[in-house]
Amino acid sequence: MKTITKLFLGLLLLVLYTSCTKESNSASANQSSGAGGSTARFTIAGNYLYVVDHTSLKTFLISDPSHPVSKSKTEVGVNIETIFPYRDKLFIGSSSAMYIFSLTEPDRPEQIGHAQYQIHMSCDPVVVKDQAAYATLRADGPCGWSQSSLVVYDISSFSSPVLKTTISIFSPYGLGVNGNALYVCNGEAGLTVYDVSVPFTPVYKTEITGKTFYDVIPYDNILVCQVSDGFALYDIGTDPLNPVYISNVLN
Amino acid sequence: MLHETAPADSDLIFMRKQRNHVLGNQGVLYYLSLTNIVIMKINFRWLLLFAVIFSSCDPRRNVVLPQETIGYVPIYSNNTTAKQISAELPRPTIKGGKMFTTGKFLFQVEPDSGIHIINYTDPSHPQKIGFIRSFLCKEISFKNGFIYTNNFSDLVVIDISDINHIHEIGRVENVFPDLALQYPPKDQNNTTVYFECPDPSKGIITGWKQQIIKNPKCWR
Structure with a gap:
């Protein structure tokens, strides 16, 4: 009897745990054992490693890690920068568009939609939560010919994302979303926190300065931040909208 | 035009x-x-x-473009050890690269050199516990004790399930030519750097030396 109770409790914990991580960490939805940042070019979903280079998406079967098998290569576009897994989809950021791929056939991802940005930029990671896709577009010209921005798309229809909001930002890099908080790295200008309780309308909450932020991973109540000289950790368990500094490792 | x-x-x-x-x-x-x-x-x-x-x-x-300037020339090597993955002692972070977290361990790329392994089980005292050398490393992902990264233009799989016995277990050669593009370093002022264009037929570039170069064709 005792064993059965233990087993039951164990199962219950497991269920609770998996449902929790799904809720609090969208980045890892497809990854049983962790999460990468929004600027990654490598991501793992199920038994597959997906890699984007400048023009294409490459798929490797990794069910036997000692023998990765190249399965397919799909031409996507130009200036591909990032890949982000969400549920059974891959979101690919390029300098000119966001592409959505379905993983219904995981060894051969299929493009099911895309959103063309209005102007060509560079550095364009995208993260997703439910029906909202958030992307940063960084104008990288020497003469400020365009404004960098944070854009929000409604992706309730994957085949035709709808641009909902554009917010001007100084110089955005990576970003992360966790619950009702959206974290946007602004390089030397710091890290900006937005409230996305209303998903398509981010509201500015606060700013963390003093470090050069390039990317973030919200994971298990901790915001792991890639900064210019290492990384820094912030507590987001108490109040996701007000990250509290814990520690850093620089050099 | x-x-x-x-x-x-x-x-x-x-x-x-x-x-x-x-x-x-x-x-x-x-x-x-x-x-x-x-x-x-x-x-x-x-x-x-x-x-x-x-x-x-x-x-x-x-x-x-200058006819003659101080620039960079690639140092080539056919040394196959440059393609070896090895576990090393923790080292200083020079430039914080891309990251992957498991909630307990954080892997952070040191661009072009390898991967820092950090234990942050106690978030207020994160500890560097090792470094994986992988030349030209830029990307990282992780699953079930295996790190997936690049070594030059190769995909490599590294078994880190036993932190004391980190070793390469899989490799697919030359699948990421983009990741092996090499440039000389830029200075802090971000001024233009001229260099001799790399020639892959001469081997692997393991570094750059500064010298006077004539009619540079490559610059960044």
């Missing part, structure tokens, strides 16, 4: 030579990609857009 229809590659090279002073960093990437026989489809319209935009406002548009 601008073609109305998309020209052949040879025309593009010519155009780059004529216009490299207005293409900014794109010029180098573009040139390298051609010389390294990286199949990289350049959208010509996109290039045009850049050319037009930069030519209209780049303050450096009247700069011509």
Whole structure:
């Protein structure tokens, strides 16, 4: 009897745990054992490693890690920068568009939609939560010919994302979303926190300065931040909208 | 000067030579990609857009490439150990690269050198516990005790399930030519750096040396 109770409790914990991580960490939805940042070019979903280079998406079967098998290569576009897994989809950021791929056939991802940005930029990671896709577009010209921005798309229809909001930002890099908080790295200008309780309308909450932020991973109540000289950790368990500094490792 | 229809590659090279002073960093990437026989489809319209935009406002548009300047020359090596994955002691972070977290361990790329392994089970006292050497490393993912990263243009799988016995267990060669593109370092002022264009047939580039170079064709 005792064993059965233990087993039951164990199962219950497991269920609770998996449902929790799904809720609090969208980045890892497809990854049983962790999460990468929004600027990654490598991501793992199920038994597959997906890699984007400048023009294409490459798929490797990794069910036997000692023998990765190249399965397919799909031409996507130009200036591909990032890949982000969400549920059974891959979101690919390029300098000119966001592409959505379905993983219904995981060894051969299929493009099911895309959103063309209005102007060509560079550095364009995208993260997703439910029906909202958030992307940063960084104008990288020497003469400020365009404004960098944070854009929000409604992706309730994957085949035709709808641009909902554009917010001007100084110089955005990576970003992360966790619950009702959206974290946007602004390089030397710091890290900006937005409230996305209303998903398509981010509201500015606060700013963390003093470090050069390039990317973030919200994971298990901790915001792991890639900064210019290492990384820094912030507590987001108490109040996701007000990250509290814990520690850093620089050099 | 601008073609109305998309020209052949040879025309593009010519155009780059004529216009490299207005293409900014794109010029180098573009040139390298051609010389390294990286199949990289350049959208010509996109290039045009850049050319037009930069030519209209780049303050450096009247700069011509120097005939002789202090620049960088690649140091080539055919040493196969450059392709070895090895576990090393923790080392200082020079530039914080891309990250992957498991909630307990954090892996952070040291661009072009390898991967820092950090234990942050106690978040207020994160500890570097090791470093995985992987030359030209830029990317990382992780699953079930295995790190997936790049070593030069190869995909490598590294077993770290036993932290005291980190070792390579899988490799697929030359699948990421983009990740093996190499540039010399830039200084802090971000000034233009001239260099001798890499020639992959000469081997692996393991470093750069500064010297006087004539008629540099590559710059960033």
